Amino acid sequence: MKTPEKPPRLNSIAISVVVPVRDEEDSIRALLDGLLGQTRPPDEIVITDGGSVDQTRAIVQEFIRRGMPVKLLTDDDSLPGRGRNIGVRNASNDWIAFVDAGVRPTATWLQALADKIINQSEAEVVYGSYEPMTDSFFE
Numbered sequence: 171m172k173t174p175e176k177p178p179r180l181n182s183i184a185i186s187v188v189v190p191v192r193d194e195e196d197s198i199r200a201l202l203d204g205l206l207g208q209t210r211p212p213d214e215i216v217i218t219d220g221g222s223v224d225q226t227r228a229i230v231q232e233f234i235r236r237g238m239p240v241k242l243l244t245d246d247d248s249l250p251g252r253g254r255n256i257g258v259r260n261a262s263n264d265w266i267a268f269v270d271a272g273v274r275p276t277a278t279w280l281q282a283l284a285d286k287i288i289n290q291s292e293a294e295v296v297y298g299s300y301e302p303m304t305d306s307f308f309e
Contacts, residue, residue, distance in 0.1 A: 183263075185266070185280065190257065197272045214239045217257075
């Protein structure tokens with residue numbers, strides 16, 4: 171008996187980017203601008219705030235008011251792992267990309283991940299690496 175073949179991937183897939191945050195008022199704008207400026211922008215960005223006491227939530231709300239595809243979820247006291255899980259449960263798409271707060275993704279980050287999914291129909295998980303951005307030798 172012949173094994174059924176997997177259907178080919180569509181040329182376009184929907185991707186949610188999930189980001190756990192807490193007290194990221196100094197970096198959240200750069201992250202959201204970087205995600206929205208991708209060569210292949212995410213279909214939605216799900217931010218899970220784990221109890222910020224700074225202006226993180228207010229900054230994310232600014233993006234939402236401007237009509238950006240950003241969703242803000244709140245949890246009073248969570249670590250990044252719980253924040254990711256909450257984000258995944260509330261994401262609209264089957265493909266989820268994770269990124270952490272405090273980073274600035276390169277403009278082609280999401281496109282590179284999407285290309286692997288589209289071009290390798292057997293892929294169930296795709297991952298990449300990152301290089302930390304530091305301002306000084308001691309960071």
